[in-house]
Amino acid sequence: MSRRYDSRTTIFSPEGRLYQVEYAMEAIGNAGSAIGVLSKDGVVLIGEKKVTSKLLQTSKATEKMYKIDDHVACVVAGIMSDANILINTARVAAQRYTFSYQEPMPVEQLVQSLCDTKQGYTQFGGLRPFGVSFLFAGWDKNYGFQLYASDPSGNYQGWKAAAIGANNQAAQSMLKQDYKDDITREEAVELALKVLSKTMDSTSLTSEKLELAEVFLSPTGEVKYQVRSSESLSELLVKAGVTQPAAEAS
């Protein structure tokens, strides 16, 4: 039955569904997961790296985390080649805004402009939708710290804590249970690590399989985007009680 309405993205099925869009979301369900947690003094993003090979030559510091502008960063779940296109569009949009208004682009406006692009590929036919979900972390002077999640249909919503990618439902319900308002950034890191370690398919969470980035305000009031080094990640994992200290290795 569904076959008849599969081939084109722009056609509703008789039940009122867009199959290509749903398949795109399905594809993301198999991607490495990512979690974002909002705290009162910053936003935390973590991502699970799916394939790690010693032979892999990495050109960038991060695989799934991208800085969009000085005040916005995102983590990707889904098809990376699709994501690269969208990230580039987002960066250009942010710089265009700054060129026009001489101030940083409001976070929600940036997310919306990207989601408009995504939406376009579900309506103007012939092409497939972008197989990507994002978590955006950012700060702006109107609304402070913000966390947004977007999916291939172009829907986005703001969250206090959100999960995308593999096992996102399990992660989401754990976050719902353990999240408290007025959480600090340090606690947010711990929560995110704990949830990821429990919802991940692999048994042990190590720093090689992980990426962690934070958006926060420096003492001088500037917005900072910082990616944790693998050493400090290992420390954090021990502190969060996710892995045992390295003592057993000696």
Place this chain on the structure above:
Amino acid sequence: MSFRIFEYNGSAIVAMVGKNCFAIASDRRLGVQLQTIGTDFQKIFKIHDKLYVGLAGLATDAQTLHQRLVFRHKLYQLREERDMKPETFASLVSAILYEKRFGPYFTQPVIAGLGEDDQPFICTMDSIGAKELAKDFVVAGTASESLYGACESMYKPDMEPEELFETISQALQASVDRDCLSGWGGHVLLVTPTEVRESTLKGRMD
């Protein structure tokens, strides 16, 4: 007499190379022909910690060009995860200017930066992006002729930061006093591999 757009606002910009350092300086006047409108006008812009651009000529075009340069450099920074080399930046400015070959930005840029191994780089170009590289000093603006003279007689190779600062400041002050359209104090940036010293100079405020 023809309308001279490059002399509309007035400016004096100079950059000098020292030993593992450079200095870039400008006057602070914004005028409309002979009438002074502002005395704290910014003509030197930071691109990143070790790269600066001074824009002489029509002030409105200078500001717009600066905004475009920030736009392009920011995208480069995000994509490459590093700052631009001064040589690369000079080519970018040149390309942006030549894009407007038949309706140019009426500015003459001066680019100064520390490149790989903290080697100083200076360069200037005309309003359509023809680069002029130099090992010692470059000048631009309405006071450029007097700046050439002052720099030719005051410049020495391989100056230490302190002496470089003194030399560029003296050269600037001497030159703007011979030019009706620039002056009202100066702005000097002294860039070494470890620090940036920013100073404002007082001169003849008339």
